[in-house]
Amino acid sequence: MNPARFALTWRCMGTDQSVNTESAKAPRVRRPEDRASEIARAALELFVTRGFAATKLDDVARAAAVSKGLPYLYFKSKEELFKAVIAEAISGPLARANDVVERFEGTSEELLRTLVAGFRAFEETPAGGVVKLILAEAGNFPDVADFYCTDFDVRGRDLFIRTLRRGVASGEFRPLADLEATAIVILQPLAMFSVWKRSLAPFDPSKVDGDRFYTAYLDFVLKGLRP
Template sequence: MSLDPRPRQRRKETRPQELLDAALELFVEKGFAATRSEEVARRAGVSKGTLYLYYPSKEELFKAVVRQKLSQLIAEGQDMVGSFGGSTSDLLRQLMHIWWERFGNTPAAGIHKVVIAEVRNFPELAQFYADEVITPADRLFSSTVERGIARGEFRALPVHDVATALMAPMIFLALHRHSFGACPVHGVEMDPMAVLNTQLDLVLRGLETRA
């Protein structure tokens, strides 16, 4: 009697995702430097040799996690800017809400903590992150602001400075989720979505043109 090969084939197809999920968990828990490749393989339920078939080094594994969780989201946001039919204020609201739902409010938000804590010790990864995340994210929000200025919806302000003002609270909320927000610390209660909406209200009131 022949065995059905399909379960094994399905496992092979899902293995890269299992490895990325395990790597993300360990990078956030332990940091990049302290995470070992064999730990990632063990958590994903495969051998170290199998891990290297898909990702030849820990650095390549980290890059794959960043590309999947951040680069792809930024690229989709840029496509949205080009096709959006509503006001630029509504576009910014949607971009920031989608970011929170798909990244900020997920385990992947811990990537920010890993990068800020360790990337200075890994120059190659620092350049990779700048090329893959920082520059495209600045381009995304700068082009959005430029759209609003061109349509007469926003005042003419330095677009890169505005982009930084928009991104800063998003990074703060992601860091908070994986630092104080992950600890049983009693203090000022924070509703991330309320903070995000308040920041948007403040920025948009400063951007929007007035009659």
């Protein structure tokens, strides 16, 4: 699959934006799971822009255009809503990335480039701010941090482990002593760039943008992996 095409797919965040003309005329009946998802999406935007601590559930209800008490009906606590926000932001992109890794027919270098392009597409959406949010609140909410690491971070790392293993087996990449540690080395700079963009980048005189970063990143990583 073409990396640019996959990036566009990732950017959609798993939501079908198409509207059927006939169905649009009919009254919409929202299912309970739809409402929960709408509340989580509204919370995601507020948590990223305002911060977790500064956002009240009443603010979330207002942003989601639901009654004040509805968030409490779907989520036992603000911490449970935080977990739902993480799942809302990351589940779709991870599932599509896994599908790409399973079906990819090109070279392992092309697959790695495609994964990085997908991460960039996700990172450049408002949902990409969830990475900074998780890191900022991990110490305050260890249960949420554990939920993220167990349910999502490990799965994302596995995509890169499988790509590395594939490249080593085909001879495209040199033998690697520790696939998991190498995957962490490859993945963490992507996460930290997302955080840096949303924190210190506006004050950095170097003005390194996404194009410059990802070009330098891929050049550095691929030269380290090739035999």
